[in-house]
Amino acid sequence: MSVVSVHSISLRGIAAAVPVLTYSNLEYGHIEMPERELFIKTTGIRERRVAGKHQSTSDLCYEPAVQLMNKLGWEKESIDAVIVVTQSPDYFIPGSAVILQNRLGLNKSCLAFDINLGCSGYVYGLYVLGNLLSSGQLKRGLLLVGDKSTVSTAYTDKSAYPLFGDAGSATALEYDPSAGTMYFNMGSDGSGKDAINIEHGGSRNGIDETTFQLMEIEPGIAREKRHLKLDGVGIFNFALREVAPNIRGLYEAAGQTLENTDFFVFHQANRLINESVRKKLKITDTRKVLYSLEKYGNTSSASIPLTMITEAAEALASGELRLCLCGFGVGFSWGSVLLHTKSIVCLPLIELP
Amino acid sequence: MISAEEFTDQLVAEFEEVEPGTVFPDTNYREIKNWSSMYALIIIAFVDANFDVQLNADDLKNTQTVRDLYNIVAEKAKA
Numbered sequence: 115m116s117v118v119s120v121h122s123i124s125l126r127g128i129a130a131a132v133p134v135l136t137y138s139n140l141e142y143g144h145i146e147m148p149e150r151e152l153f154i155k156t157t158g159i160r161e162r163r164v165a166g167k168h169q170s171t172s173d174l175c176y177e178p179a180v181q182l183m184n185k186l187g188w189e190k191e192s193i194d195a196v197i198v199v200t201q202s203p204d205y206f207i208p209g210s211a212v213i214l215q216n217r218l219g220l221n222k223s224c225l226a227f228d229i230n231l232g233c234s235g236y237v238y239g240l241y242v243l244g245n246l247l248s249s250g251q252l253k254r255g256l257l258l259v260g261d262k263s264t265v266s267t268a269y270t271d272k273s274a275y276p277l278f279g280d281a282g283s284a285t286a287l288e289y290d291p292s293a294g295t296m297y298f299n300m301g302s303d304g305s306g307k308d309a310i311n312i313e314h315g316g317s318r319n320g321i322d323e324t325t326f327q328l329m330e331i332e333p334g335i336a337r338e339k340r341h342l343k344l345d346g347v348g349i350f351n352f353a354l355r356e357v358a359p360n361i362r363g364l365y366e367a368a369g370q371t372l373e374n375t376d377f378f379v380f381h382q383a384n385r386l387i388n389e390s391v392r393k394k395l396k397i398t399d400t401r402k403v404l405y406s407l408e409k410y411g412n413t414s415s416a417s418i419p420l421t422m423i424t425e426a427a428e429a430l431a432s433g434e435l436r437l438c439l440c441g442f443g444v445g446f447s448w449g450s451v452l453l454h455t456k457s458i459v460c461l462p463l464i465e466l467p
Numbered sequence: 468m469i470s471a472e473e474f475t476d477q478l479v480a481e482f483e484e485v486e487p488g489t490v491f492p493d494t495n496y497r498e499i500k501n502w503s504s505m506y507a508l509i510i511i512a513f514v515d516a517n518f519d520v521q522l523n524a525d526d527l528k529n530t531q532t533v534r535d536l537y538n539i540v541a542e543k544a545k546a
Contacts, residue, residue: 145503148484148501152484152503153503155483156505156508157505334504345524346504346507347507347508347511347523347524350511350512351521351522386508386509389512
C-alpha cells in the first residue's frame with residue numbers, strides 16, 4: 115500500500131485504564147535473579163499491570179470511554195460509531211464493540227464492530243474510524259483499543275510471560291472540516307503468522323486433549339497450546355526490516371521531516387527493539403521518543419494511547435503538536451501515522467481495582 | 468570489515484554483565500556466564516546497528532563461536 119491520507123478528522127481526546135494489580139518482573143520466580151535483571155535491562159520492562167479474573171477487555175475500555183465522553187461533554191446520543199480493536203475479546207462471539215454500544219448506552223443506530231489486530235491496531239483503528247467519519251455523514255466516533263494479553267500467557271514461559279501488561283483505552287474522533295490531514299502508511303505480511311500465535315481454540319485446530327497439556331519447548335519455556343507463543347528473534351528481525359523504512363516512506367510521501375515532529379510514539383514492544391528503530395531513523399533527541407513500558411510492559415494495541423497520556427499529557431493538553439505514531443507486531447502487521455493535535459483532552463490514567 | 472578480535476571485543480562490550488577479557492573469538496558464545504535468550508537479541512541489535520546486517524534464527528542456530536558469527540556477518544556485509 116502507498117501512503118494514504120484522511121481529511122477533516124479531529125482527535126478530541128484520549129483516556130486509558132490499567133488494572134491496579136502490579137506485577138514486578140524482579141519477582142518473577144520462574145527464572146533466576148541474574149536473568150531477571152538482564153531481562154529488565156534489555157527489554158526495559160520492570161512492572162506490568164495484570165487484570166483479575168473479574169476484568170475483561172471491555173471492562174478495561176468501558177471506564178475510559180465513559181470518563182472521556184463526560185469530559186468532552188459528548189451526549190451518548192451523539193456517538194455515531196464505536197470500534198473496538200482487540201485480540202482478547204470478551205467472547206468469541208459476539209464482538210466487544212456491540213457489547214460496549216449497549217453498556218455505554220449508545221444509540222441502536224450506532225455502528226459497532228471489532229477489528230482483530232494487536233500491536234499495529236491503534237493506527238489501523240484511527241484509519242478506519244477516520245475514514246468512516248471523514249465524509250461528515252457520521253460525526254462522532256469512539257475508538258476503544260485494548261487487550262487482556264495476560265489471559266493467554268503461561269507463567270512457565272519466560273519468552274512471553276514477563277513482557278505483557280493489560281490495558282484499555284478510548285480515543286474520541288470527530289468530523290471537523292477545519293482539521294489538518296492525517297497521513298498513513300500501513301503494511302501486512304502474513305508469512306509471520308507463526309511468530310506470535312495462539313495455536314488452539316480457533317477453527318484451525320479447535321480444542322483437543324493437547325490443548326491444556328503443558329509441554330516443555332526448551333529450558334524455561336513450557337506452555338499449553340491455548341497459550342500465546344512468541345518468537346523473539348523472528349519478531350525482532352521483522353521490526354528491524356519493516357518499521358524504519360515504513361516510517362521513512364511515510365515522511366517522504368507526506369512531504370514532512372522527522373525534525374519537525376514533536377513526539378514519536380512507538381508501540382511499546384521492548385526497549386531494545388524500539389531503540390534500534392530510533393537509531394535507524396537517526397532520531398538523536400531521545401526526549402522525543404516516548405516510553406511507558408518500564409511501568410506497564412507491552413500493552414498490545416493500547417500501548418500507543420497509554421504512552422501518550424502517561425508520558426505527554428501536559429504537552430498534548432496545552433498546545434499544538436505534530437506526532438508520529440507507529441504500531442507493529444502480531445500478523446505481521448504494521449502501520450504509522452502522522453497527525454496534528456490541538457489541545458486535546460487527556461485524562462489522567464485510570465486505575466481499576 | 469574489522470578483525471574477528473575487534474568484533475569480539477565490541478560485542479562483549481554490549482554484554483554489560485560479562486567481564487572484558489573473558490570471551491575470545493573461539494569462545495562458544497552460548498557458554499558465556501549467565502547466557503540467556505536475551506543475549507541473542509543483543510547480538511542481533513549489535514550486528515544490525517554496526518554492520519547493517521540482519522542475523523536470522525538459522526544464523527544463530529548454525530553458529531557456535533563468536534568467530535562463526537563474525538564470519539556470517541562478514542559474508543553478509545559483502546553481499
